[in-house]
Amino acid sequence: MIGARHGNTCPDAPRPNITITLQPTRTFTMLQVEKLHQYYGGSHILRGLSFDVKVGEVTCLLGRNGVGKTTLLRVLMGLLPSKEGSVQWEGKAITQFKTHQRVHAGIAYVPQGREIFGRLTVEENLLMGLSRFPGSEAKEVPAFIYELFPVLLQMKHRRGGDLSGGQQQLAIGRALASRPRLLILDEPTEGIQPSVIKEIGAVIKKLAERGDMAILLVEQFYDFAAELADQYLVMSRGEIVQQGRGENMETEGVRGLVTI
Numbered sequence: 001m002i003g004a005r006h007g008n009t010c011p012d013a014p015r016p017n018i019t020i021t022l023q024p025t026r027t028f029t030m031l032q033v034e035k036l037h038q039y040y041g042g043s044h045i046l047r048g049l050s051f052d053v054k055v056g057e058v059t060c061l062l063g064r065n066g067v068g069k070t071t072l073l074r075v076l077m078g079l080l081p082s083k084e085g086s087v088q089w090e091g092k093a094i095t096q097f098k099t100h101q102r103v104h105a106g107i108a109y110v111p112q113g114r115e116i117f118g119r120l121t122v123e124e125n126l127l128m129g130l131s132r133f134p135g136s137e138a139k140e141v142p143a144f145i146y147e148l149f150p151v152l153l154q155m156k157h158r159r160g161g162d163l164s165g166g167q168q169q170l171a172i173g174r175a176l177a178s179r180p181r182l183l184i185l186d187e188p189t190e191g192i193q194p195s196v197i198k199e200i201g202a203v204i205k206k207l208a209e210r211g212d213m214a215i216l217l218v219e220q221f222y223d224f225a226a227e228l229a230d231q232y233l234v235m236s237r238g239e240i241v242q243q244g245r246g247e248n249m250e251t252e253g254v255r256g257l258v259t260i
Contacts, residue, residue, distance in 0.1 A: 029091075030055050030182055030214040031076070036085035038068075038075055045071050047238040048085070053182065056211040058204060060225040060246065061218045062258045063235035069218045070112060072235075073186055076216075077109045078102050104132050108180035110171045112187045112218075118161025122152050125160045125170055129177030145173045148203050168192055168200060176207075182214045183207065189221045197224065204228055222255050234258065 031053040038046040045068045053059045063069050074080040076087060078099040087095045089105055097105070108129075116125050123141060130138035146153035149169040155162075160170055168188055175183060185204070189197050205228060208215055219225040225232065229246030234257050244252055 032088040034086045037083045045238050053214045053216050055214045057230035058208045058215045058228045059231045060229035061233045067235045068238040106181035108175035108178050109184045110175045116160045123156040126177050129174040149173050184216045186218045189224050
């Protein structure tokens with residue numbers, strides 16, 4: 001089972017009624033990172049990271065606080081420049097791409113802390129996710145978002161800041177509205193009640209099963225990651241110190257590497 005984490009308390013959200021048609025799974029490398037380095041001043045934060053993220057899989061990146069996980073995601077999104085190394089997207093270098101170019105290429109990022117627009121309505125927040133499309137294609141929230149997260153349909157006219165535990169679904173829904181080919185999630189279970197964790201886990205699993213998207217999930221909550229991971233990576237002191245297949249996480253001692 002996907003476990004629980006302490007967080008906000010709010011009424012249970014409806015379970016997702018997911019009706020997405022599954023596509024044949026095609027597993028190939030979407031994102032390839034090679035020997036990536038990053039520094040803050042004189043501190044060497046990322047130390048030669050190399051890994052792949054494949055379509056149709058959930059790649060879980062685990063590690064304790066302060067090991068460089070969020071810095072890595074910011075580099076992947078172009079929010080921070082890399083000092084050395086390369087980032088390739090479907091075999092083409094995007095290391096020098098700006099953030100908006102990466103979004104247009106099909107990368108979506110749900111940052112730690114959600115970063116939704118609290119004064120905008122739920123619907124307006126979701127429409128922000130359509131900004132990479134022409135105006136004629138950005139007028140209506142895609143129906144599949146509301147199928148994944150029915151609570152967002154029920155609350156579409158409420159302000160995003162009033163959702164409490166539903167803010168994470170809103171942040172994920174906004175990212176999915178851009179129809180990404182790579183979805184990056186930074187600790188989506190943080191501060192979330194158990195029923196919402198289960199809902200988010202079910203959605204992530206369904207998205208991976210569609211076979212047309214790669215998912216990179218950064219998580220400290222071991223049980224949540226172990227339930228979803230097809231591939232796992234463990235970071236420590238800016239390096240990937242262990243990696244393998246998700247089904248082997250327990251036998252390969254991953255819990256002990258990430259438990260605080």
